[in-house]
Amino acid sequence: MRNPLAVAVALVFAAWSGAGAVEAAGTSADQGPPLWAWGFTSPDDGVRAAPPAPTPATATPPANPRQHKIPGSKFSFTQAQVSNRYAPADWFPEDHPVMPEIVAKGRESANPQIYACGLCHMPNGKGRPENANVTGLTYEYFMQQLKDFKNGKRTTSDKRKTNTDLMTGFAKAMTDAEMEIAARYFTSIPSTPWVKVIESATAPKTLARGGVFLTLTGPEAGTEPLGQRIIETPISAEDFEVLRHPRSGFIAYVPIGSVKKGETLVRTGGGKTTACTVCHGVDLKGLGPVPTLAGRSPSYLARQLYDMQHGNRTGAWSPLMAPVLSSLNNDDFLLISAYLASLEP
Numbered sequence: 001m002r003n004p005l006a007v008a009v010a011l012v013f014a015a016w017s018g019a020g021a022v023e024a025a026g027t028s029a030d031q032g033p034p035l036w037a038w039g040f041t042s043p044d045d046g047v048r049a050a051p052p053a054p055t056p057a058t059a060t061p062p063a064n065p066r067q068h069k070i071p072g073s074k075f076s077f078t079q080a081q082v083s084n085r086y087a088p089a090d091w092f093p094e095d096h097p098v099m100p101e102i103v104a105k106g107r108e109s110a111n112p113q114i115y116a117c118g119l120c121h122m123p124n125g126k127g128r129p130e131n132a133n134v135t136g137l138t139y140e141y142f143m144q145q146l147k148d149f150k151n152g153k154r155t156t157s158d159k160r161k162t163n164t165d166l167m168t169g170f171a172k173a174m175t176d177a178e179m180e181i182a183a184r185y186f187t188s189i190p191s192t193p194w195v196k197v198i199e200s201a202t203a204p205k206t207l208a209r210g211g212v213f214l215t216l217t218g219p220e221a222g223t224e225p226l227g228q229r230i231i232e233t234p235i236s237a238e239d240f241e242v243l244r245h246p247r248s249g250f251i252a253y254v255p256i257g258s259v260k261k262g263e264t265l266v267r268t269g270g271g272k273t274t275a276c277t278v279c280h281g282v283d284l285k286g287l288g289p290v291p292t293l294a295g296r297s298p299s300y301l302a303r304q305l306y307d308m309q310h311g312n313r314t315g316a317w318s319p320l321m322a323p324v325l326s327s328l329n330n331d332d333f334l335l336i337s338a339y340l341a342s343l344e345p
């Protein structure tokens with residue numbers, strides 16, 4: 001372990017892993033939201049971890065806070081700076097256009113307060129499984145989603161996922177100009193690979209925390225049967241949790257054979273539904289304002305499919321998806337998400 005914080009993280013891992021054996025998650029439509037897509041292992045999992053540590057102006061910083069570094073970045077940040085809600089670390093400014101104020105800092109004076117978009121979606125927009133990759137989208141689509149959040153049309157099927165409520169609050173508090181500026185910024189960034197899909201009968205043992213599965217290290221490390229789940233996990237838990245590393249992506253372990261089966265569903269409808277390519281484009285990278293699906297987080301994709309099917313995402317454009325989803329179930333959502341995530345974005 002390189003530093004005290006990493007040791008603390010490892011201790012928390014150890015404490016949790018003893019208590020939380022992982023069972024197979026819900027697998028069919030009548031079993032509720034697929035737990036894996038929400039980053040839970042059971043319907044009674046503890047409450048979702050609180051969002052990133054707050055940095056109240058009044059807090060007294062430790063005398064000598066540790067400076068974190070990432071190879072290749074000329075910056076160093078303390079933990080408080082890395083996860084500052086109103087100015088999160090930007091390790092590689094050269095990787096993205098100049099961030100406008102709302103993306104880099106949010107607006108603390110708003111009511112409710114608006115965190116920097118870059119805190120959750122990252123300065124480069126690639127996002128994390130528990131929120132959304134906001135690159136590769138069109139301006140029209142992006143704006144429509146902010147309006148849908150604002151109008152309470154985008155919620156989430158597992159109410160333990162409290163960051164969706166935060167997102168709603170930001171959209172309600174944003175001015176039209178802020179929405180336009182944020183939309184212009186993120187939609188100017190093309191999608192690049194961020195998740196690697198691996199078909200496997202097993203997955204690494206993980207700790208479910210904050211809506212994400214973190215791979216256990218040290219004596220707790222090991223593998224377990226994957227079952228009918230997708231386990232999407234950061235390549236490095238420390239890069240993810242401690243550093244918010246913007247170049248360290250994710251691995252998604254998916255059941256053996258799921259990519260091929262998903263391909264059939266997506267490209268032909270598999271006799272159950274409409275081919276997704278009709279609206280999302282032959283390459284599944286979006287068509288007109290219809291969003292891209294290629295290479296995106298499988299957990300995010302599955303949540304959206306389930307949310308739209310269950311009336312928890314009912315935006316202005318969502319009715320187009322309703323007939324597509326009517327005869328699909330959680331197993332189909334898994335196959336579809338495995339295939340879509342495996343595509344080059």
Ligand code: HEC
Nearest residue numbers: 115116117119120130131132142145163164166167182303
């Ligand atoms: C606290 C974390 C957080 C912050 C900060 C945040 N978001 Fe989000 N955002 C989310 C979550 C969570 C979702 C939805 C995930 C889901 O539905 O599963 C989301 C979804 C979105 C989407 C929808 C993407 C899609 O493909 O449909 C857009 C657009 C978006 N956010 C824009 C923004 C903008 C602009 C800001 C800054 C003002 C921002 N977000 C700040 C958490 C956050």
Ligand code: HEC
Nearest residue numbers: 274275276278279290291301304315317318320321324336
């Ligand atoms: C008739 C056109 C149409 C077809 C066919 C279609 N979609 Fe969609 N899809 C849309 C539209 C429009 C949206 C945006 C919905 C909204 O804004 O709420 C969307 C949104 C989505 C989203 C959410 C993306 C995001 O960024 O949040 C996913 C996931 C999705 N579709 C998957 C699929 C899959 C999988 C199929 C095939 C089984 C499919 N779609 C077929 C039109 C379509």
